[in-house]
Amino acid sequence: DTGVSQNPRHKITKRGQNVTFRCDPISEHNRLYWYRQTLGQGPEFLTYFQNEAQLEKSRLLSDRFSAERPKGSFSTLEIQRTEQGDSAMYLCASSFPTGATNEKLFFGSGTQLSVL
Amino acid sequence: GENVEQHPSTLSVQEGDSAVIKCTYSDSASNYFPWYKQELGKGPQLIIDIRSNVGEKKDQRIAVTLNKTAKHFSLHITETQPEDSAVYFCAASEVTGGGNKLTFGTGTQLKVEL
Numbered sequence: 001d002t003g004v005s006q007n008p009r010h011k012i013t014k015r016g017q018n019v020t021f022r023c024d025p026i027s028e029h030n031r032l033y034w035y036r037q038t039l040g041q042g043p044e045f046l047t048y049f050q051n052e053a054q055l056e057k058s059r060l061l062s063d064r065f066s067a068e069r070p071k072g073s074f075s076t077l078e079i080q081r082t083e084q085g086d087s088a089m090y091l092c093a094s095s096f097p098t099g100a101t102n103e104k105l106f107f108g109s110g111t112q113l114s115v116l
Numbered sequence: 117g118e119n120v121e122q123h124p125s126t127l128s129v130q131e132g133d134s135a136v137i138k139c140t141y142s143d144s145a146s147n148y149f150p151w152y153k154q155e156l157g158k159g160p161q162l163i164i165d166i167r168s169n170v171g172e173k174k175d176q177r178i179a180v181t182l183n184k185t186a187k188h189f190s191l192h193i194t195e196t197q198p199e200d201s202a203v204y205f206c207a208a209s210e211v212t213g214g215g216n217k218l219t220f221g222t223g224t225q226l227k228v229e230l
Contacts, residue, residue, distance in 0.1 A: 004159070031215070042120075042205045042220025043160065056215055091159055100213035101147060101167060107159035 002026075004108035006092050012114045013082055020078045021111045025094030032075050033093040033105060034067055036060065043091050043107075049075060082115045089113075118143040120208050122221025129196050130229055137224045139206035140188040146208040148216065149182060149189045154203045154223075163204075164191070196228045 005024040013019050025032050031050050035043035046065070047057045051072035061067075064082075069075040079086055089110040097103040119142040129135050141149075147168040152160035166173045166180045166189065173180050177196075182189040193200055203225050207218040 006159075033216075040222070042122075042207070042222055043218070044220070045217045048215050048217070050215075056217070093159075095216065097213065097216075101211045103148075103211055103216040104150070104162060104165065105216055105218065106162065107152070109157070109159045 004092055004094050004106055006090075006108040006111050008111060009109065010112045010114075012116065014116050015082060015084060017082055018078065018080045019082060019113065020076055021090055021092075021113075023075045023077070023092030023094075023108060025073070025075070025092070026096075026106060029094035029096045029106075030072070031095045031097065031103070032069055033095070034075070034077055035091040035093065035107075037089040037091055037110070038087075046077075079113075082113075084115045087113055087115045118146055118208055118210075118219040120206060120219050120221040122206050122224060124224060125222065126225045126227070128227045128229060131196060131198060133196055135191075135193045135196055135200070135226055135228075137191045137204055137206070137226075138188060139190070139208075139221050140186075141208040141219075142187065143208070143210065144184075144187065145210045148209050148211040149180070150207050150218070151178075151180060151191050152205045152207065152220075154205060156202075160205060193226075196226075198228050198230060201226055201228045 033048040034046040037043040049069040093105040150165035179192040
């Protein structure tokens, strides 16, 4: 068990460019979550998948954001036409629920995005 | 939706002393309350969690208490050590089998001084 892996660790881009981040969850975890964290704040929920199905999206996820999990394993988060307000840490978490009320989220180290 | 408030924002203690961080939540349907530790440049690490059917849980030097009536919960760290220095986040969610969408507090920067 190598934990949740995110790549790249850091991304610097110019405003208007597209960026894509990747998340590899803990093996056999069927749920995968994306969160965003800005400086001095706690993480905020963006979206989550159960296997390959995207089940919920936050209002924070504008139409410039798209997430996929094509084979129910790794996931990608793409931001199109980046804006300076997109600068944040993008965190991925995975889980394997063992009951209706038992689900623990394990986070990766995140991708730090800076939009210039 | 859920709103979680966390206090204090910064906390400085002497090594060996205890540290207490408090959180309140707004949604009475929330039934899961984890605590995460985040070190610089790393993602949040789950250190302890409690469900609403339990009032207290302890794991070595760390304990969490929950008061459902008052809608608040607290993290207690005893015999603090320098390696406890980090940002701690509380969170709350309603877990019913349909996803665990955590709402986080704004964090507490804990500094343990020698």
